[in-house]
Amino acid sequence: IAGITQAPTSQILAAGRRMTLRCTQDMRHNAMYWYRQDLGLGLRLIHYSNTAGTTGKGEVPDGYSVSRANTDDFPLTLASAVPSQTSVYFCASSDSGMTEAFFGQGTRLTVV
């Protein structure tokens, strides 16, 4: 693994189903983030984690949850997917809150 790995690459999901998007980084970065990217709305922060064991809400957290059990992993869970959660999801990390941020390749999620 080099950098940030997201899985799956894409997914079609039935509304009401539960889904976890995975994110793993091998750079030992303290801070990790989840963004969603939507046409016309740009990138918006969903949840963040400044260090293992801590998480916080971003701009659009409703319907999503995260956990940070260790430094490397930062999964994003949709408890009950809705069509408005159709988006491209990006995981990112940085060594600290103030340093360069690196992004994964994204997960394209379609909720039908």
Add this chain to the structure above:
Amino acid sequence: KQEVTQIPAALSVPEGENLVLNCSFTDSAIYNLQWFRQDPGKGLTSLLLIQSSQREQTSGRLNASLDKSSGRSTLYIAASQPGDSATYLCAVRLISGGYNKLIFGAGTRLAVHP
């Protein structure tokens, strides 16, 4: 509320041309500014990071400047190539609501034609 604006929204230029992409932000209390490149259907690739105390950063044919007091940054691309075609995003980092976050502009979609 911090807003980040990128102008132009789209740009088409012939190969070899030097070009400037603009990014402006409304709140000058930023920690840094980062320029990214995004290819269609791909993730974001970091190009340059400018700390708030810096005026510019250079990497190869790319040069980014920052004027924090006026809320502006420019990304200069010298001798453009078709491989430069992508969407370029700028993002400012600030502290808000107890956490730090990147606020993104909508991007400039660049097409460099042979």
